[in-house]
Amino acid sequence: MSIDFVPAKIVKGAGGAILEDVPHITDWLPDLPTYTNPLKYHPAYAAVRQYFVEESDVVAKDVVVNVNRTSGATYFRRAGPRDKIYFKPEDVKACIVTCGGLCPGLNTVIREIVCGLWTQYGVREIFGIIGGYRGFYCRNTIDLNPKVVNDIHKRGGTILCTSRGGHETSKIVDSIEDRGINQVYIIGGDGTQKGAWAIHKECVKRNLEVVVAGIPKTIDNDIDIIDKSFGFDTAVEEAQRAINAAHVEACSAQNGIGLVKLMGRYSGYIAMYATLASRDVDLCLIPEVPFYLEGPGGLYEFVDQRLHESGHMVIVVAEGAGQELIAESMGSHDNLVDPSGNPLLLDVGLWLSQNLKSYFAKAHPTYKEPLTLKYIDPTYMVRAIPSNASDNVYCTLLAHSAIHGAMAGYCGFTVGPVNNRHCYIPIPRVVSTQRHVNVADRMWARLLSGTNQPDFLRYKVVMEERRRTKALKQAESKEEHVPKQILKSPPVSPSQTCPLTDVDINGSNVTKQMKDDSTARISTGDRQFFPATGYPLVTSPVPGDPTANFNQETP
Numbered sequence: 001m002s003i004d005f006v007p008a009k010i011v012k013g014a015g016g017a018i019l020e021d022v023p024h025i026t027d028w029l030p031d032l033p034t035y036t037n038p039l040k041y042h043p044a045y046a047a048v049r050q051y052f053v054e055e056s057d058v059v060a061k062d063v064v065v066n067v068n069r070t071s072g073a074t075y076f077r078r079a080g081p082r083d084k085i086y087f088k089p090e091d092v093k094a095c096i097v098t099c100g101g102l103c104p105g106l107n108t109v110i111r112e113i114v115c116g117l118w119t120q121y122g123v124r125e126i127f128g129i130i131g132g133y134r135g136f137y138c139r140n141t142i143d144l145n146p147k148v149v150n151d152i153h154k155r156g157g158t159i160l161c162t163s164r165g166g167h168e169t170s171k172i173v174d175s176i177e178d179r180g181i182n183q184v185y186i187i188g189g190d191g192t193q194k195g196a197w198a199i200h201k202e203c204v205k206r207n208l209e210v211v212v213a214g215i216p217k218t219i220d221n222d223i224d225i226i227d228k229s230f231g232f233d234t235a236v237e238e239a240q241r242a243i244n245a246a247h248v249e250a251c252s253a254q255n256g257i258g259l260v261k262l263m264g265r266y267s268g269y270i271a272m273y274a275t276l277a278s279r280d281v282d283l284c285l286i287p288e289v290p291f292y293l294e295g296p297g298g299l300y301e302f303v304d305q306r307l308h309e310s311g312h313m314v315i316v317v318a319e320g321a322g323q324e325l326i327a328e329s330m331g332s333h334d335n336l337v338d339p340s341g342n343p344l345l346l347d348v349g350l351w352l353s354q355n356l357k358s359y360f361a362k363a364h365p366t367y368k369e370p371l372t373l374k375y376i377d378p379t380y381m382v383r384a385i386p387s388n389a390s391d392n393v394y395c396t397l398l399a400h401s402a403i404h405g406a407m408a409g410y411c412g413f414t415v416g417p418v419n420n421r422h423c424y425i426p427i428p429r430v431v432s433t434q435r436h437v438n439v440a441d442r443m444w445a446r447l448l449s450g451t452n453q454p455d456f457l458r459y460k461v462v463m464e465e466r467r468r469t470k471a472l473k474q475a476e477s478k479e480e481h482v483p484k485q486i487l488k489s490p491p492v493s494p495s496q497t498c499p500l501t502d503v504d505i506n507g508s509n510v511t512k513q514m515k516d517d518s519t520a521r522i523s524t525g526d527r528q529f530f531p532a533t534g535y536p537l538v539t540s541p542v543p544g545d546p547t548a549n550f551n552q553e554t555p
């Protein structure tokens with residue numbers, strides 16, 4: 001399916017400001033009437049001065065800027081209620097759908113959309129689409145009202161159920177047309193938002209009086225532009241319970257290792273924040289920092305050292321970490337995908353457990369105490385719980401921002417906070433890049449300074465060495481002709497550094513990124529250290545533009 005992900009509207013403001021605006025229903029239906037926002041007469045809201053947002057109110061994408069480069073800055077349209085709305089409340093037929101994986105807070109968002117539409121705008125026809133996108137065309141809807149959703153925020157999951165795959169744009173829009181729906185609220189991750197954009201485009205093509213509003217959901221926190229996704233804080237908090245258990249297990253044994261796997265397909269945010277919050281973690285592995293096991297600077301060396309020093313350790317690994325290494329070592333090149341086309345991951349937790357156990361059995365056969373490794377996989381437990389208090393409040397704001405936008409005729413947007421202010425962001429802007437942990441940022445440095453873990457700088461060199469040895473062995477055993485370039489390339493010396501400019505993670509080109517830091521660096525051999533602490537300085541590659549997520553990173 002090819003969808004045009006070009007941002008809809010770029011508006012140039014005075015002074016060189018650039019507003020990345022969202023579509024509005026009058027873009028294709030210019031003669032629609034407007035109505036006074038009923039919130040003007042609402043007992044709660046009418047009392048609040050400056051409750052309404054001006055049409056010219058915008059939010060800056062970046063708040064930390066270079067004083068000499070302030071013109072040409074990017075802005076998004078500020079979210080919130082408008083004076084005028086484009087839907088008569090009694091004519092609104094709204095529907096809500098949840099797609100993709102679970103995330104704490106889904107039910108809260110559903111509840112708040114229903115209650116917000118009902119109590120603030122007087123909307124009475126609200127439907128739930130059951131089971132994700134495919135529910136539009138193969139399931140009946142359910143009626144939603146404040147009574148039905150009253151308690152749902154106390155439960156994990158989604159009362160509407162969810163699914164992957166099944167996005168058939170024309171069937172979905174047929175169903176929207178047939179049911180007379182004119183507001184579509186779509187809650188889901190990057191895939192879901194792409195689907196929402198396709199539905200929006202189809203509605204425009206058919207000249208329908210329909211607005212599509214996206215509410216971003218991802219436990220991995222990998223949606224770009226917005227500050228943070230709902231449910232993320234809850235997930236980090238819940239992950240502490242698993243880390244605590246791992247720590248207790250590890251401390252209670254000689255050579256005890258507690259290994260915890262957390263979610264994070266491409267982005268290691270949960271692992272990173274759970275590590276920073278816990279302070280019991282000795283090693284945090286994330287997809288953005290490829291690691292290796294053997295040799296100098298490798299994982300085994302560090303584990304050896306840590307067990308020697310303290311007798312126990314805790315490792316936190318994001319599910320997407322080390323995928324290339326595991327695939328190579330298992331000779332697995334299946335490239336299996338889920339119904340939405342997302343790659344199915346190899347189990348890094350199991351793989352790491354097995355490898356650590358066999359390494360220690362071989363390397364230390366005479367250890368008085370053998371390795372005691374406990375592997376905890378709380379991934380689904382972490383995402384299946386209800387959202388915590390702060391996520392609940394956040395979900396309310398998201399839901400309210402979405403309904404204000406839809407009532408005001410805005411569409412094709414993803415709603416979310418940018419620098420703590422809620423905005424309407426054009427969907428293409430949100431889905432065109434994925435958000436990753438910026439390992440050149442100070443937050444990752446904080447983690448490294450806490451764990452003192454290896455930087456795995458020699459990753460690329462080690463992988464090349466492995467491939468070379470493997471190819472030679474295979475060729476020898478089969479007495480095959482060894483490719484010339486393999487014989488020619490000399491064995492890699494252990495002190496050789498890893499060039500950081502062209503490593504490829506998850507299919508995307510990555511470049512070395514080192515943000516200038518006031519901290520001076522000194523170099524010792526092939527590794528760099530913070531002079532004050534002697535802790536290694538990470539120079540691992542990360543995907544994307546080094547300054548892309550500047551705002552969302554370290555305060």
Ligand SMILES: Nc1ncnc2c1ncn2[C@@H]1O[C@H](COP(=O)(O)OP(=O)(O)OP(=O)(O)O)[C@@H](O)[C@H]1O
Pocket residue numbers: 001003099100101102132133134163164165166167188189190191192193194195196198217218219220339340342
């Ligand atoms: N490019 C696309 N165009 C249209 N629909 C899409 C696209 N990508 C994904 N979808 C649909 O969006 C829905 C959710 O996608 P996906 O399973 O990738 O989850 P997600 O929204 O990214 O959430 P999660 O964070 O859990 O992965 C699926 O029904 C899928 O078919």
Ligand SMILES: O=P(O)(O)OC[C@H]1O[C@](O)(CO)[C@@H](O)[C@@H]1O
Pocket residue numbers: 100101102189218219220263264265319338383
């Ligand atoms: O097993 P499922 O439902 O496909 O979900 C697993 C995936 O969903 C996510 O939580 C994203 O929502 C990923 O972290 C994880 O890989």
Ligand SMILES: [Mg+2]
Pocket residue numbers: 100189190191
């Ligand atoms: Mg996704």
